[in-house]
Amino acid sequence: MEYFSTRNNHISLSFENIFLKGLSDEGGLFLPKKIKKFSNNELLSLKELSYEDLATEIISIFTGNFCSKKQLKEIVKKSYSTFSEKDVVKLRKIDDLQILELFHGPTLAFKDVAMQLIGNFYEYFLSKNSNKINIIVATSGDTGAAAIDAIKGKENINIFVLHPHNKISPVQRMLMTTNKSKNIFNIAINGNFDDCQNLVKQMFADRSFSKAINMSGVNSINWARIIAQTVYYFFCYFRIENNEKISFSVPTGNFGDVYAGYLAKKMGLPIDKLLVATNENDILHRAISKGDYKANQVKETISPSMDIQVASNFERLLFQIYDNNSEKIIEIMKDIKNNEFNLDEIALKKIQKDFLSESLNEKEILEIIKNVYKNYKVVIDPHTAIGVGAVKKIKKNNFVVLATAHPCKFPNAIFKSIEKKVDLPNHLKGILNQKEEYKVFQNDLESLKSYIKNNCK
Ligand SMILES: *Cc1c(COP(=O)(O)O)cnc(C)c1O
Numbered sequence: 270m271e272y273f274s275t276r277n278n279h280i281s282l283s284f285e286n287i288f289l290k291g292l293s294d295e296g297g298l299f300l301p302k303k304i305k306k307f308s309n310n311e312l313l314s315l316k317e318l319s320y321e322d323l324a325t326e327i328i329s330i331f332t333g334n335f336c337s338k339k340q341l342k343e344i345v346k347k348s349y350s351t352f353s354e355k356d357v358v359k360l361r362k363i364d365d366l367q368i369l370e371l372f373h374g375p376t377l378a379f380k381d382v383a384m385q386l387i388g389n390f391y392e393y394f395l396s397k398n399s400n401k402i403n404i405i406v407a408t409s410g411d412t413g414a415a416a417i418d419a420i421k422g423k424e425n426i427n428i429f430v431l432h433p434h435n436k437i438s439p440v441q442r443m444l445m446t447t448n449k450s451k452n453i454f455n456i457a458i459n460g461n462f463d464d465c466q467n468l469v470k471q472m473f474a475d476r477s478f479s480k481a482i483n484m485s486g487v488n489s490i491n492w493a494r495i496i497a498q499t500v501y502y503f504f505c506y507f508r509i510e511n512n513e514k515i516s517f518s519v520p521t522g523n524f525g526d527v528y529a530g531y532l533a534k535k536m537g538l539p540i541d542k543l544l545v546a547t548n549e550n551d552i553l554h555r556a557i558s559k560g561d562y563k564a565n566q567v568k569e570t571i572s573p574s575m576d577i578q579v580a581s582n583f584e585r586l587l588f589q590i591y592d593n594n595s596e597k598i599i600e601i602m603k604d605i606k607n608n609e610f611n612l613d614e615i616a617l618k619k620i621q622k623d624f625l626s627e628s629l630n631e632k633e634i635l636e637i638i639k640n641v642y643k644n645y646k647v648v649i650d651p652h653t654a655i656g657v658g659a660v661k662k663i664k665k666n667n668f669v670v671l672a673t674a675h676p677c678k679f680p681n682a683i684f685k686s687i688e689k690k691v692d693l694p695n696h697l698k699g700i701l702n703q704k705e706e707y708k709v710f711q712n713d714l715e716s717l718k719s720y721i722k723n724n725c726k
Pocket of ligand 1: 378379380410411412489520521522523524525526527574575652673674
């Protein structure tokens with residue numbers, strides 16, 4: 270499989286290339302030149318597969334000769350052996366509520382599904398090459414913990430994680446900062462998530478710096494994350510017992526998870542609608558409902574993993590909507606940077622064929638957690654609540670809501686809503702008494718770069 274970039278459709282790179290780079294040199298995002306579409310018969314042949322076998326089939330389409338299918342299967346197996354659910358994910362149906370729980374990995378958010386795999390991709394690559402790699406990643410709370418768990422203790426690889434200082438939940442922070450592995454570096458930035466993401470993008474763009482440290486990225490723009498997440502859309506469809514089209518409600522921040530659903534649809538999975546569910550940082554809701562793609566100030570909410578205004582993966586959708594025209598995307602990205610982009614009528618119509626959107630405010634989120642607990646006796650986390658609430662708002666049934674995090678990661682919000690304490694699972698309780706280690710930095714590129722240079726492999 271060959272890949273090009275949303276900002277340069279002339280290049281041609283392998284999976285190995287684009288996996289290690291994360292972001293293209295000119296700042297674009299990677300996409301495969303062709304997307305395989307399954308026939309109905311092919312879909313049928315995937316129906317009975319275990320999660321691991323299904324993952325192997327789907328992911329191998331994209332990884333080409335990065336590794337053999339047999340090796341891939343081993344990598345997949347190893348990656349998901351860290352999950353507490355045998356099937357990796359768990360579909361929960363109670364009356365009209367259908368929830369796909371994606372948080373049974375080691376750090377209790379859906380980010381583990383992709384990140385465990387990525388950690389083992391790096392390990393596999395480094396076992397064959399004498400390189401050293403330094404990963405730099407920005408997190409709105411969950412990516413960092415998932416990446417740290419996936420990379421901890423691995424040889425020839427360091428990871429530097431930037432999180433917005435005091436803007437993630439204490440449990441989210443402790444899952445990262447209590448890890449004692451020598452190859453883990455936690456950095457709190459005085460700023461918000463967009464600032465963190467921006468610093469990482471600037472370091473990538475500084476070619477002499479990123480080359481010198483052999484920098485690699487695992488943010489949700491990394492294509493490997495998207496393909497790993499595509500798997501559970503298929504798995505869920507096969508476990509729902511009817512042959513109708515399926516729709517998903519997806520709590521959305523950086524547009525990575527919901528984009529994976531779009532990819533599944535492009536690959537022939539009978540998906541009707543993808544509902545983009547946002548919190549008060551509603552740029553994607555405004556864009557999808559009326560074409561208004563203007564960033565506001567980031568608001569802090571009780572769903573911090575979605576406190577984002579610059580939804581990086583949206584660029585992939587735009588590229589496809591505009592018929593792979595990278596000149597057009599370069600123009601659009603300039604307009605977005607100057608905060609003067611609106612979707613035109615034709616593009617909006619195309620997007621609305623596949624996507625719906627809704628947004629929930631803080632009060633509505635707390636209300637949904639309360640109602641779900643009252644009606645179904647299930648405690649859901651604030652992000653998942655946004656997915657549930659969005660379905661309520663559009664007054665439709667039959668949507669599967671992706672449950673993106675375990676409620677114990679957000680105990681304060683849960684307590685505020687239903688006055689209940691949700692405990693961490695036993696194996697994680699230890700983090701609450703351990704010493705935390707992280708450095709606090711100003712939102713300043715140069716001092717950060719010199720810290721990383723001094724500590725890199
Ligand atoms: C990251 C995250 C999201 C948002 O996912 P995107 O791929 O960035 O849209 C939603 N919920 C939780 C719990 C997350 O950690």
